[in-house]
Amino acid sequence: MSKSLSMLFTLVNKSNILGQIRYYASSALPQLSSEKYGIKRKHFSPLQQEDINYFKSIFKEGQVLTEESEVLPFNIDWIKNCRGQSKLILKPKSTEEVSKILAYCNEKRLAVCPQGGNTGLVGGSVPVFDEIVVNLALMNKINTLDELSGALVCEAGCILETLDDYVRERGLIMPIDLGAKGSCHIGGNVSTNAGGLRLLRYGNLHGCVMGVEAVKADGTIIDCLRTLKKDNTGYHLKHLFIGSEGTLGVVTKVAISCPSLPKAVSLGFFGLKSFENVLQLYKSAKSSLGEILSAFEMADNCAIKSTVENLKIPNPISDYPFYVLVETHGSDENHDNEKLTRFLSKEMESGLIIxxxxxxxxxxxxxxxxxxxxxxxxxxxDGYVFKYDVSIPLTNYYDIVLSLRKKLGDKVRNVYGYGHIGDGNIHINVTVPQYSKEIYSLLEPYIFEQVAKLNGSISAEHGVGFRKPQFIHYSKDASALQLMRELKRTMDPNGILNPYKVLPDV
Structure with missing residues (x-):
């Protein structure tokens, strides 16, 4: 194994997703994003040796990476779709150090790519050209936890699973849960307004985040780090940073409200014969399980089969067209189990659950x-995966998967859908042996056109990133995009923060 791929293996080995490890360890490097998608470099200053010398003068050893083998993992997203050309990785240990980096880069017109755990699916956390990567992994301190109110204050580089383990020991849980929790950072979660598995019960991060600390492009530190659930004093500035994907500022600390740890957790895994039955079961679950319903997940047969066959993960029930995962969080195990068992019995008798x-x-x-x-x-x-993350009204939730199967036919290996029924978010995967421009042209903008016809969103929880700026008009009208551009110009007049992301060029 080459030295560079060996480093990639080490990096992703921490993520708890076996597929990532095997894929990185066995595959060639992806094509450069700029070449693959035909992007032209903007007029930023090129990195000079004097710039590197400056950062080496203010940071300790290990905080400034310049060797090609060290830099490579930070240039590639985990699904190997995007690859940048950064020659400098900076790893600050404090908000003040982030401020120094941005102040210098803003003055020198050096572009910056903020980066957390790099688990995104739209290329938002890796550079496109030679942007300086500011990776926040070393900013991983837990500052305070108020066990009475549940207010946790921590640095942006804290890993989500680490935070969840910490608060669980104190009778609380993190309000967000993701498949990538073993490697994603809370700062990245906030910056992308990540959704996750239990949004149905605990809501999205706009409601859970009590405050943030962030650094503007010119190095100004914005302190909105309050731990109050109610603060009606003027503009809610924290919301500018939640979901802005590092284009308006770099989130350095987060205050988040942690719910109480449920005393009883139960899980049901069911096989169904049609998607119409999935929708009927969801309606029944809301009525029968009510306040204890925390997650309602759907996956079609092809999605589950991919994990069974590729990762050798056993399926606890037989082979069915659709699967539903129902989770409950409550305070009385006997009561909750009884409700869930009664729900299962009732819907097996009705025929919804096979x-x-x-x-x-x-x-x-x-x-x-x-x-x-x-x-x-x-x-x-399976090779290369085209991944899409959209929100669609529930009545049309699965139609797009069927439409794509008909459109693509035997040109692809597989088309499958899975996601969060509770919030209308479906993930669509199209697998092919290798990246194909022909398949890309058949998928985009077709998918986004179909979503727009249903008044859906082209991005439900993964953000816009690098992959979707040219399609954002399917979800935002001209007036909204103009206001977004005005905010960007006000907060980052030189455009150094995460260029080529979120907003399309005029």
């Missing part, structure tokens, strides 16, 4: 969740 299993055992629940969470990584073993 087969199913219910468990409250942590090991069994972990295995079932692993089957669902590994879908994203499993597809990578």
């Amino acid at each position: 087969d199913g299993t219910i468990t409250s055992e942590p090991a069994k629940m972990k295995n079932i969740w692993h089957l669902r969470e590994s879908i994203a990584g499993a597809g990578l073993l």
